[in-house]
Amino acid sequence: MPKTEQRAAPPLRTNWFHILLSLSGEEQHGYGIMQEVLERTNGQVRLWPASLYGALKQLIEEGFIEESNKRPAPDQDDARRRYYKLTRAGRRALEQEIVRLEDLVKAIHHKRHQEA
Amino acid sequence: MNPLLKACLSVYRRLARAYPHEFQLVYGEELELTGEDALPEIWKRHGIWGILRFLGDIALRLPVEYLSELRHDTAFALRTLLKSRGFTLAAVLSLGIGIGLCSAFFTQVDALLFRPLPGVPDVAELVAVQEPVSYPYFERVRDRHDIVSGAAALLAPVPFSVALNSARPQRIFGQLVSPGYFATLRIEPSIGRLFDPQTEQPGNSPVVVLSERYWRTHMNADPRVVGSTIRLNGKLAQIVGIGPKDFLGVWPVTPADLFVPITVGGAVAPELTEESPNFRVIMRLADGVTFTSAQAALDTLRRTADDKKPDDKRPKEGRQISLISAGGVIAMTPEQRASTLAVTFVLGGLILALVSTNLAGLLVARGSERAKEIAVRVAMGASRFRLMRQLLTESTLLSLAGGAIGVLCGQAILIGITALAVAADSGVTPPQELDYSLNLTTLLFTTAIAIAAGFAFGLLPALAATRGDVAGTLKLSSNGASRIYRRFGLRNLLVAGQVGLSLTVVLITGFIVIGYQKFAGIDPGFEPRDLVLFQIDPLHDGYTSAALVDRLPERLARLSAVRGVTLAASSPLADYVATPNVRVTADQEMVGVVRQGIGAAYFSTLGIPLVGGREFTEHEGAEPIPAILNQTAVRDLFGPASPVGQALRDASGKQYTVIGVARDSRSAYLMAKPAATMYVPLSVGAAGASIIVRGVPGQDTMAAIRDDVARFDPNLTLINPRTMDRQLAQMNTLIQGGSAFYAGLGFFSLILASVGLAGVTACAVVRRRKEIGIRMALGARRLQVLALVLKEGAALVIAGAILGFAGEWAASRIMAGTMSELARLTDTARSNPLLSIGAPLLLVAITMAACYIPARRSTRIDPVTALREE
Numbered sequence: 012m013p014k015t016e017q018r019a020a021p022p023l024r025t026n027w028f029h030i031l032l033s034l035s036g037e038e039q040h041g042y043g044i045m046q047e048v049l050e051r052t053n054g055q056v057r058l059w060p061a062s063l064y065g066a067l068k069q070l071i072e073e074g075f076i077e078e079s080n081k082r083p084a085p086d087q088d089d090a091r092r093r094y095y096k097l098t099r100a101g102r103r104a105l106e107q108e109i110v111r112l113e114d115l116v117k118a119i120h121h122k123r124h125q126e127a
Numbered sequence: 128m129n130p131l132l133k134a135c136l137s138v139y140r141r142l143a144r145a146y147p148h149e150f151q152l153v154y155g156e157e158l159e160l161t162g163e164d165a166l167p168e169i170w171k172r173h174g175i176w177g178i179l180r181f182l183g184d185i186a187l188r189l190p191v192e193y194l195s196e197l198r199h200d201t202a203f204a205l206r207t208l209l210k211s212r213g214f215t216l217a218a219v220l221s222l223g224i225g226i227g228l229c230s231a232f233f234t235q236v237d238a239l240l241f242r243p244l245p246g247v248p249d250v251a252e253l254v255a256v257q258e259p260v261s262y263p264y265f266e267r268v269r270d271r272h273d274i275v276s277g278a279a280a281l282l283a284p285v286p287f288s289v290a291l292n293s294a295r296p297q298r299i300f301g302q303l304v305s306p307g308y309f310a311t312l313r314i315e316p317s318i319g320r321l322f323d324p325q326t327e328q329p330g331n332s333p334v335v336v337l338s339e340r341y342w343r344t345h346m347n348a349d350p351r352v353v354g355s356t357i358r359l360n361g362k363l364a365q366i367v368g369i370g371p372k373d374f375l376g377v378w379p380v381t382p383a384d385l386f387v388p389i390t391v392g393g394a395v396a397p398e399l400t401e402e403s404p405n406f407r408v409i410m411r412l413a414d415g416v417t418f419t420s421a422q423a424a425l426d427t428l429r430r431t432a433d434d435k436k437p438d439d440k441r442p443k444e445g446r447q448i449s450l451i452s453a454g455g456v457i458a459m460t461p462e463q464r465a466s467t468l469a470v471t472f473v474l475g476g477l478i479l480a481l482v483s484t485n486l487a488g489l490l491v492a493r494g495s496e497r498a499k500e501i502a503v504r505v506a507m508g509a510s511r512f513r514l515m516r517q518l519l520t521e522s523t524l525l526s527l528a529g530g531a532i533g534v535l536c537g538q539a540i541l542i543g544i545t546a547l548a549v550a551a552d553s554g555v556t557p558p559q560e561l562d563y564s565l566n567l568t569t570l571l572f573t574t575a576i577a578i579a580a581g582f583a584f585g586l587l588p589a590l591a592a593t594r595g596d597v598a599g600t601l602k603l604s605s606n607g608a609s610r611i612y613r614r615f616g617l618r619n620l621l622v623a624g625q626v627g628l629s630l631t632v633v634l635i636t637g638f639i640v641i642g643y644q645k646f647a648g649i650d651p652g653f654e655p656r657d658l659v660l661f662q663i664d665p666l667h668d669g670y671t672s673a674a675l676v677d678r679l680p681e682r683l684a685r686l687s688a689v690r691g692v693t694l695a696a697s698s699p700l701a702d703y704v705a706t707p708n709v710r711v712t713a714d715q716e717m718v719g720v721v722r723q724g725i726g727a728a729y730f731s732t733l734g735i736p737l738v739g740g741r742e743f744t745e746h747e748g749a750e751p752i753p754a755i756l757n758q759t760a761v762r763d764l765f766g767p768a769s770p771v772g773q774a775l776r777d778a779s780g781k782q783y784t785v786i787g788v789a790r791d792s793r794s795a796y797l798m799a800k801p802a803a804t805m806y807v808p809l810s811v812g813a814a815g816a817s818i819i820v821r822g823v824p825g826q827d828t829m830a831a832i833r834d835d836v837a838r839f840d841p842n843l844t845l846i847n848p849r850t851m852d853r854q855l856a857q858m859n860t861l862i863q864g865g866s867a868f869y870a871g872l873g874f875f876s877l878i879l880a881s882v883g884l885a886g887v888t889a890c891a892v893v894r895r896r897k898e899i900g901i902r903m904a905l906g907a908r909r910l911q912v913l914a915l916v917l918k919e920g921a922a923l924v925i926a927g928a929i930l931g932f933a934g935e936w937a938a939s940r941i942m943a944g945t946m947s948e949l950a951r952l953t954d955t956a957r958s959n960p961l962l963s964i965g966a967p968l969l970l971v972a973i974t975m976a977a978c979y980i981p982a983r984r985s986t987r988i989d990p991v992t993a994l995r996e997e
Binding site for chain 2: 040041042045054059060061062063064065067068089091092093
């Protein structure tokens with residue numbers, strides 16, 4: 012990734028980060044995202060429904076996610092649910108955030124090592 | 128699912144359905160579904176707190192979603208407004224001026240009626256007796272501790288001649304107060320002490336209290352002035368204290384810088400030697416005493432006092448004592464208050480209505496232009512409510528911008544008014560001061576009317592624009608609907624109303640302007656060049672007799688720069704309106720005349736020719752009093768007969784004999800014709816006299832006079848020395864300023880109406896392009912097409928004109944009911960055919976011209992292009 016892009020990106024909101032992370036693997040509908048985040052963080056981070064959809068709306072406006080046309084088999088599908096997936100921009104944003112967090116952790120380890 | 132969860136879910140669903148329409152279209156179902164799925168698990172894991180958090184989350188996000196839409200609306204509105212810069216500029220400016228005017232009116236009313244007396248605590252408790260009363264009556268009131276907890280009497284405003292150290296004496300306005308004045312007001316001095324009933328006794332050496340303002344501006348706030356001496360009306364007086372900050376006496380619309388106890392007696396204050404000086408009484412009511420019971424008690428007091436004086440001519444039946452609140456800056460009866468508010472609200476409301484209808488008309492026209500855009504948005508899922516919010520956001524943005532400009536505009540207007548008042552101030556009569564500073568109330572009021580105006584002019588057009596038939600609109604040509612033209616549609620109503628309002632404003636302001644102009648710049652009837660005037664007030668300067676006055680003219684006449692000197696009780700053109708002050712008769716009916724005291728050689732000095740008889744000389748007899756009449760008085764009293772040598776009698780029985788007749792000249796500024804005037808030899812009383820000097824052209828007469836008077840008597844104050852030219856210019860400034868303001872107002876409303884009409888006509892042309900194209904293709908000539916388009920405009924203008932006349936009639940009735948001055952002005956002006964016929968003609972001409980310019984475009988439509996357009 013070009014260095015300039017790395018430095019320019021501001022930190023991602025926590026909610027957004029979790030949603031993007033959730034969608035990094037496969038497409039999901041809203042409830043699925045909620046559950047996945049809950050499990051992944053061992054119940055620490057719960058996305059409440061209204062906040063979730065507010066965030067989804069904003070993420071679509073930013074261009075980080077979009078509605079997906081791929082649907083599961085008809086017998087497992089609920090027509091009322093919409094599925095979301097990452098866009099290229101969303102994937103990039105997610106990766107930038109991951110790198111930023113990893114750099115932070117590296118800096119912490121370095122500091123601890125120095126003090127030891 | 129247990130009942131608690133069911134209830135919770137139903138609340139959740141309700142909230143979900145309250146989301147903005149567009150959000151619901153996309154996410155609504157999912158939101159409900161996800162909530163249903165998540166709730167049982169939340170309940171299991173977090174219990175009741177989870178439920179609360181669950182509901183709280185959606186409840187909080189709901190307004191956030193609306194706010195986000197508002198942000199979008201605002202951004203979109205800004206972009207739209209910036210795209211049509213001309214419209215936006217016109218709208219914001221016209222709103223700014225309109226709101227500014229309303230804001231200025233309101234600030235004036237607020238300054239006059241609602242600001243509390245500065246520097247005094249608990250002003251709401253202060254009451255005053257409306258009528259002036261005698262001092263013994265006041266003492267009786269003061270001693271009734273069951274009615275009042277404190278009372279004070281005062282004479283105000285009172286001019287004083289004050290000399291600090293050895294400086295020249297100057298005139299300051301102040302109040303003569305009873306010793307309990309400051310205690311009744313419950314105020315403390317800044318330094319020193321204030322008056323006290325125990326300390327202030329008749330016979331003590333005179334003391335004064337100065338205002339904090341005077342102390343700051345004229346004495347550098349030097350604390351050592353307390354205890355020092357000044358010359359007050361020629362006598363020595365000691366400064367005992369300085370008043371509290373911001374305090375300028377009660378009723379500070381005429382501010383008082385000096386307070387003198389009435390115990391100083393008539394030797395120091397000539398006002399106290401008058402036969403029965405009338406005092407104003409202020410008081411604080413005792414605990415538990417109501418306004419009405421106090422009024423009744425004081426009334427009874429007055430009647431028992433009357434019973435002891437059977438020959439007093441005052442009426443004894445009914446209420447004589449009225450109480451008014453004394454907590455404000457001016458003494459006003461509730462009726463006066465009501466009428467002031469009425470006039471202000473009528474004028475302000477008219478202006479705001481005018482601006483609002485103008486903008487509404489423009490917005491409606493614009494709305495029909497955007498019909499296609501709106502139809503597309505409706506087709507894509509926008510709700511009508513959403514669209515209306517969008518349009519209302521636009522109009523609110525416009526009005527907030529207009530409001531901001533309005534605040535600035537209002538302040539500018541008030542600064543202008545204050546400057547005018549300062550320019551017109553002569554220093555002779557007490558100055559009037561009002562505090563026009565911007566305060567929170569004004570800002571809030573201006574913002575409120577801005578937002579209200581935004582809604583008012585935005586709502587109707589928004590409703591009209593969003594009503595349309597979507598499919599129909601989308602199918603029609605891109606130039607908009609060619610619906611059957613609705614004769615009495617909303618837009619036409621608005622435009623007609625706008626024209627009507629403009630005509631009303633133009634007529635009213637036109638009347639006022641013409642009324643003023645008629646009265647200004649008329650030949651005064653004497654020669655104003657090289658005339659120098661000043662006033663003297665020998666009694667206030669400490670002279671016990673007026674003998675000085677006899678010697679001064681003689682002395683001045685001997686100066687080389689002086690051609691003639693005379694005296695008068697008041698200088699010519701001193702008043703704006705001269706009212707008859709005495710009734711005389713020549714043995715037939717009583718006629719009201721203006722009685723004016725003058726000295727010898729008055730007419731020759733002023734350049735007024737005598738048409739019969741002679742002038743007064745230095746030594747005139749006392750009985751019968753010699754009198755000179757002007758021509759109007761002669762006509763009123765004697766008809767065509769010659770009056771010289773005839774006798775006159777006035778209502779109190781004094782005898783006069785006519786010794787001369789002078790040509791008519793103006794005794795006051797705003798009279799259409801000269802008032803009947805009777806001149807008598809001057810007797811100088813407590814008010815002093817005006818000295819009028821005819822100077823030699825080219826010489827500095829004023830300087831020569833000043834030098835001579837300084838040598839003759841350095842203690843004599845020359846009050847308001849000025850040239851007649853400057854006085855006329857000063858009066859003109861006020862008149863011109865007033866005229867300019869009203870003329871500007873009329874002009875402004877005319878522009879508004881024209882802009883509105885032009886806009887509407889332009890839209891009509893665009894709308895009917897196809898129709899016009901067809902007509903022209905079928906052979907219609909350009910003129911016929913023009914007539915067709917103009918016919919619409921003409922009908923509106925005529926309807927508006929009728930409304931305008933009706934409106935003007937109604938509005939002047941309301942205003943004239945409260946201001947007789949205005950009634951006189953408008954009545955005189957209405958009989959002027961120039962305005963009554965000219966103004967509507969002018970309005971029609973201008974509005975038709977406004978229609979004509981866009982209508983001309985209609986004649987240039989190429990029928991082939993128009994027909995081909997999709």
